[in-house]
Amino acid sequence: MKLDILAIGAHPDDVELSCSGTLIMEKKNGKKIGIVDLTRGELGTRGTPEIRITEAANAAAIMNVDVRINLNMKDGFFQNDEAHQRILIQAIRTYQPEIVLANALSDRHPDHGKAAKLIADACFLSGLQKIGTTDSHKKEQQAWKPKYVFHYIQDRFLTPSFVYDITPIFEVKIKAIQAYQSQFHSETYKTNEPQTYISTPEFLQSLIDRHRMFGKMIGVTYAEGFISEKILGVHSLNMFVQKNT
Numbered sequence: 001m002k003l004d005i006l007a008i009g010a011h012p013d014d015v016e017l018s019c020s021g022t023l024i025m026e027k028k029n030g031k032k033i034g035i036v037d038l039t040r041g042e043l044g045t046r047g048t049p050e051i052r053i054t055e056a057a058n059a060a061a062i063m064n065v066d067v068r069i070n071l072n073m074k075d076g077f078f079q080n081d082e083a084h085q086r087i088l089i090q091a092i093r094t095y096q097p098e099i100v101l102a103n104a105l106s107d108r109h110p111d112h113g114k115a116a117k118l119i120a121d122a123c124f125l126s127g128l129q130k131i132g133t134t135d136s137h138k139k140e141q142q143a144w145k146p147k148y149v150f151h152y153i154q155d156r157f158l159t160p161s162f163v164y165d166i167t168p169i170f171e172v173k174i175k176a177i178q179a180y181q182s183q184f185h186s187e188t189y190k191t192n193e194p195q196t197y198i199s200t201p202e203f204l205q206s207l208i209d210r211h212r213m214f215g216k217m218i219g220v221t222y223a224e225g226f227i228s229e230k231i232l233g234v235h236s237l238n239m240f241v242q243k244n245t
């Protein structure tokens with residue numbers, strides 16, 4: 001299946017927290033979208049890998065994504081080396097996305113910045129014909145380089161290159177996040193596990209406030225921010241015109 005947009009995250013829930021609104025909007029615009037989780041998040045304080053896989057599937061259904069896979073890299077210990085690059089190159093060539101959404105370039109969790117570099121490098125190397133890979137049926141894959149790699153913003157505040165209005169579907173995004181009952185504040189997930197930085201009600205509120213701040217930048221209610229290491233060009237200044245709000 002060829003995708004228009006592929007969102008890649010180090011852990012299940014990275015995508016939901018950071019760019020699920022954009023995916024949902026683009027799906028409504030007729031695009032084919034998918035998610036690749038690098039790890040199962042098995043080092044997380046709360047929940048289990050099995051619970052998180054189920055939660056990821058539930059979130060994918062809420063977002064109505066076309067495909068979601070997990071590459072089963074080791075949480076906390078994956079590296080930006082040839083072995084991991086080849087695994088990701090195979091996935092990129094399988095889905096041939098035009099745009100890849102990747103982890104933040106710098107963040108509180110070290111896996112996020114590490115994944116950002118791995119994803120960006122794999123997207124470049126995926127376009128080199130002399131790097132050979134085969135698909136799940138042992139068939140040789142064609143080289144494929146996404147046109148753009150945009151890094152979403154996670155815990156740390158980073159100034160975005162652009163923001164995407166997600167106001168119409170913001171409540172759906174919140175439902176996708178709340179599918180991870182083991183990770184975020186939930187009235188129904190009963191456990192003796194310790195509270196974490198992300199499991200408090202205040203964390204979810206801070207996330208909502210961040211999206212309000214990004215929305216305020218362009219005169220809408222909610223938005224998601226992205227960083228591009230590549231200079232973006234336009235064909236018409238009309239794309240900058242927005243309605244008064």
